[in-house]
Amino acid sequence: MEDQERQRLLAQYSEIASLAGGLAHEIRNPLSTISLNLELLVEELQESETARDQRMLTKLQRVQQECGHLDEILNAFLQFARVGELELVESDLNSAVREFVDFYKPTADESGIDVSPHLESNLPPVRLDGSLFRQVLMNLARNAQQAMPEGGLLELQTFVRDGFVRLEFIDTGQGMNEATRSKLFQIFFSTKPNGSGLGLPTVRKIVEAHNGTITCESDPGRGTRFSIALPPA
Numbered sequence: 001m002e003d004q005e006r007q008r009l010l011a012q013y014s015e016i017a018s019l020a021g022g023l024a025h026e027i028r029n030p031l032s033t034i035s036l037n038l039e040l041l042v043e044e045l046q047e048s049e050t051a052r053d054q055r056m057l058t059k060l061q062r063v064q065q066e067c068g069h070l071d072e073i074l075n076a077f078l079q080f081a082r083v084g085e086l087e088l089v090e091s092d093l094n095s096a097v098r099e100f101v102d103f104y105k106p107t108a109d110e111s112g113i114d115v116s117p118h119l120e121s122n123l124p125p126v127r128l129d130g131s132l133f134r135q136v137l138m139n140l141a142r143n144a145q146q147a148m149p150e151g152g153l154l155e156l157q158t159f160v161r162d163g164f165v166r167l168e169f170i171d172t173g174q175g176m177n178e179a180t181r182s183k184l185f186q187i188f189f190s191t192k193p194n195g196s197g198l199g200l201p202t203v204r205k206i207v208e209a210h211n212g213t214i215t216c217e218s219d220p221g222r223g224t225r226f227s228i229a230l231p232p233a
């Protein structure tokens with residue numbers, strides 16, 4: 001591609017990206033006003049016992065749910081759009097994983113999920129943006145949790161192989177078929193009724209911004225393994 005053409009496409013891409021980001025922000029403010037007023041209405045109706053008010057309450061709660069869904073989509077979208085300005089710091093992957101496990105354990109317990117870290121000692125350091133990397137761990141854990149509605153086991157393994165520092169997320173959830181597996185990282189691809197389909201695209205974008213790679217293997221009905229490989233610092 002010619003240099004001039006590249007420049008033109010790049011400028012076009014930046015314009016669309018900033019428009020989309022701006023749009024998401026613009027939607028967020030009125031949405032939060034709507035949610036706040038809904039909450040006040042719901043509180044008021046909860047005090048009434050007439051059949052009509054109870055019917056209104058049910059409908060408003062439905063609207064509230066949908067506002068929550070919109071808010072989640074906007075957050076996922078903004079997270080995706082924001083990846084870019086990384087602050088890479090030489091870090092110990094095991095510490096990042098341990099910190100995350102401490103944070104996530106109460107949520108996991110509530111869903112009957114056993115989180116089991118197997119962390120190889122003396123890993124070489126890697127360069128991480130701590131806050132973005134937490135998003136990776138959170139998104140992978142949330143997907144694993146959603147794949148194990150009856151509970152199960154989530155193993156987090158770290159080790160070194162072929163010169164890369166590796167992190168694997170292994171769940172005993174429902175797994176996925178080949179059709180789903182091949183679309184995992186596509187923007188807006190989701191098999192969930194309220195899924196944003198932005199979780200894994202964000203994960204991949206962040207991992208790649210760390211010069212890493214992410215792959216997935218899955219066995220329908222048995223579970224799924226996500227493998228991240230990071231270059232040593």
Ligand SMILES: Nc1ncnc2c1ncn2[C@@H]1O[C@H](COP(=O)(O)OP(=O)(O)O)[C@@H](O)[C@H]1O
Binds near residue numbers: 143191198201
């Ligand atoms: N651990 C997992 N087990 C089974 N399926 C998964 C897992 N992680 C992701 N998926 C599949 O990949 C799809 C895309 O995931 P994601 O990008 O996080 O979007 P979302 O979670 O909003 O659907 C999910 O809808 C699901 O079908």
Ligand SMILES: [Mg+2]
Binds near residue numbers: 139142199
């Ligand atoms: Mg997800």
